[in-house]
Amino acid sequence: ASATANLSFEIxxxxxxxxxxxxxxxxxxxxxxxxxTRMRFAxxxxxxxxxxxxxNIGSHEVCLLIKLDNLARNKSK
Numbered sequence: 001a002s003a004t005a006n007l008s009f010e011i012x013x014x015x016x017x018x019x020x021x022x023x024x025x026x027x028x029x030x031x032x033x034x035x036x037t038r039m040r041f042a043x044x045x046x047x048x049x050x051x052x053x054x055x056n057i058g059s060h061e062v063c064l065l066i067k068l069d070n071l072a073r074n075k076s077k
Contacts, residue, residue: 006030025049032063040065 006028008018013034020028027049032042042065047058 021049038067040067 002023004020004022006018006020008016008030010016015033016031018030020030022028025048026046028044028046030042030044032040034040040063042061042063044061044063045058046061
């Protein structure tokens with residue numbers, strides 16, 4: 001079993017950043033911004049915590065979040 005803890009901060013409903021740690025010894029950093037009322041952009045980087053002899057490149061993640069709820073209801077008005 002594993003667990004993950006994350007902490008994030010949002011600045012004026014526009015920009016956010018955060019960090020996390022997982023029990024499988026991985027740490028992550030995340031940043032993001034609101035592009036519009038329905039779109040958000042985020043970037044995350046995860047790397048192994050601690051030092052090992054194996055090369056640790058880490059992983060990158062880019063997200064585009066699009067809010068679709070109430071889309072049809074708003075068009076009918």
